[in-house]
Amino acid sequence: MSRKPRKNEEDNGFAAWGGYMEAKKAKLAEQFSKVTVGLTNKKSDIFNGIAILVNGYTKPGADELKIFMAAHGGNYHLYQNQGGCPTTHIIATNLPNTKINQLGNVPVVSPEWIVDSISANKLLDFKKYLLYTNHSRTQPKLNFPAMGKDKNAVPSPEQPQKYAKTATDPQFLSDFYNNSRLHLISTLGAEFKQLVNKLREESNSQFPGLDKLIQSKSDAGITTETPLKSEKIIMHIDMDCFFVSVGLRNRPELRGKPIAVTHSKSGKSNPNGSNRQAEVDLYMKRLPSGVIPKLDLIDETSSMAEIASCSYEARRCGVRNGMFMGSALKICPDLVPIPYDFEGYKQVSSILYHTIAEYTLDIEAVSCDEMYVDVTKILKKSGITVVEWASHIRHEIMERTGCPCSTGFGANRLQARLATKKAKPNGQYYLEPEEVDNYMYDLPLEDLPGVGYATIIKLHNLGLKTCGDLYDISLSTLKNELGQKNSEMIYDQARGIDKKSLNYEHERKSVSADVNYGIRFKNHSEALVFLESLSNEVYNRLSEIKMKAKTITLKLLTRAEGAPKETAKYLGCGVCDAINKSITTSYYLENPQHIFKEAKNLYERLSIIPEDLRGVGIQLSKLEKIAKTNKALAKFLNQPSNVGSNLTDRNESFDNSIGGIQDNNVKISHNKNTNFTTMEKTVTQDIKSSSKQDKVTGTVSKRGRSRGNMNTLKATSNLTNYFKHTKNESATKEFKSGNNSIDLNVLKELPKDIQKEIMEEYNLFDTAFDKLENKTASDNTNEKQNLTTKDNKNNENQELKKKGFASLSKEELKILLKNWIRNQEIPKDRDVDMLGTFFTNLVQERKLEYLFSMVNLLYRHISTKNCQWHDAYYKLLNHFQEAMLLTYGNTLLVPKGFFCGQHN
């Protein structure tokens, strides 16, 4: 009797067709393009005396290797020579045993030997690139120790491990990602979503493609305009068997054949003949009942490389994307494997997106080969029909990419998507409104997007097979099985309804990096080394999108109880349990050290057995944009200045702390003469290249030069000076040259175009600046803060309500705070966020005095013994400082009464 699967059991990823491929890598291709540049002439003689024969598919290909040899003094043989000028090396990436038997004692070497030698500009020892360690005709052995079996095998110095095999190899992460198709499609998907955002942002609303279309239509003298059949017409467009089509562009001889893009070349695997049955049995046992197993066609030697994409000829015999090559060959023995071409996919995707973008930017990117487009405007403006448009755009894409695509049209995204499915391959279909009901009635439920294998089992359990079957069932029955939202979605979908509109502006909510392949560790320290490189990886992705995070999740896969240590799939994860753990930090995760520190912590708390690890992932969520740095201010901070010089020499300085919390980015000083305090926060420059933070202001102030010099005054203790300062033409000039800090009051007096530039950088033009125009900056010019008038208070409450925290007046807030403090309550995150938003508001409205009294109140509290508010307080200060920075630039004038030094 099979037990009920636990929730967190990894089903081995095989339950749904996963899909994968073959071929050498993008990295190599890159190397290749580097070394081929300008290779028409002889470059060197490094291959003098070497004669190669290329056997089978290699990367670089035979043609390229031929050019390399010619350019670097070597010989290239078409057939193996024995005497005279004998063939010295066979170049191959993979050779079946039978082939090796015929080769005699000529070493079989990987093509990387050639490429690397050229890169190094000397002949490298080929032994390091041998495909096999010996030439035994019967037992070819891979040039690296088999994992698990020869645990103690150390790569010999003669033949160091060339390929990053498991995650203990420092090269592993990049090798893996360079060869992972799923990583590629995820990355490309994100890139194209980003591209649409960017194109929309930068758009001048000119659409050359559309203009041409309108022109040609009017040239043809056709003016009749049939009204559209629905308010909107949505197009869904998707490349046909994308990876295959790209691969066939330069393999015309393979057209019409069953093709699969996969890493597998021979269709075989498991050279050691290890037993796979145990894993297959366990996998079957753990399958939820009703799931069709995907391992049933696998025997001891069939390839478990996944098929990323297969041609429609292959689909005719039941092959699907994501199938194992071995299984596919069982049902389609003629299936031809072709290698991946990562660069090609990227190029074709790019052309696809840029082509559509010549007509409209009402695009929702779905993936590298697929998008939704609102074509209503195109059809209306050009006056062409859906069919004419479809033919036009499909033809253009075919012309530009050499790859076929299909398009579907409908009144909503669901209808468009279903239409595409019907149109494929290489077709187009408009699911017209009057046809929808009929079309849906017989449609199998699994054809609805979002209905996968788990959902279809539930639906089948309810006796439901087609969309029509859903017409007889109540929504509440459905809800019992599927839950609220899912039920509503399917209920609507079955009737052809889709309320979701296209989302053109994509916003990232999480960033992650996962590796569930090649994970084999002997001990914790190996695991932690890998975790650190994964932390760096995920940090790089975070910083690329200029964000910081508050939550980190460690995602581990561990070998399931009873699962064999040696997985059926080479270096796969086998049958696993999933363990995840997350933490929401009190500070922002914004450098690799933060991430690794927390990841390590989570790892240690999970107390797993390192040998049983099969997968590791890090996910970051609760993302926020890193505050933009103002270029003028960044420039200012980058050069020596005399910020605060007239203060620090003769006044007390409160080094690097506000409210007693150490922050190396913040410099605070107090001028006793004027009773104003200056707080400066340095801006971190170029986070990526260096984690070292620039502390210009902190060091410069010690120089004490230019004391009292009005023209070089950057930060002053007196607001009146600011105004004087900016009425001065030379000061304006100085600011222009990036040599000055800026206050909104100063900004107001600068030429409009400069104002605009600065404000746009801050992204505050519409908000803070307008506010400044309309209101007077009373709060911080007048030390006696007016208590809120009734009107103000109403406005404020309105604002607060908009931000989601009810009508909390300042007085009420004060009481709340006092109560917390009196009751020794620790504020919850949501409270802190609320306060933070409130603080930000106050800063933007320049209600500083009030704000400072709040901060001081808080500070006095955390200074008390046993107070547990530190996390909350630190978090608040982050809000507060960020708002300050945004509103005031790097320099802040603080009125009398703000306590910012050490409390005693």
Next chain:
DNA sequence: ATCCTCCCCTAC
């Protein structure tokens, strides 16, 4: 009622 966390599910 709404929010938070830990999952599960789906899609490419």
Next chain:
DNA sequence: TAAGGTAGGGGAGGAT
């Protein structure tokens, strides 16, 4: 041999 990633919607159930 093989490269089983990644983002987002949403549900269950406990906390607030």
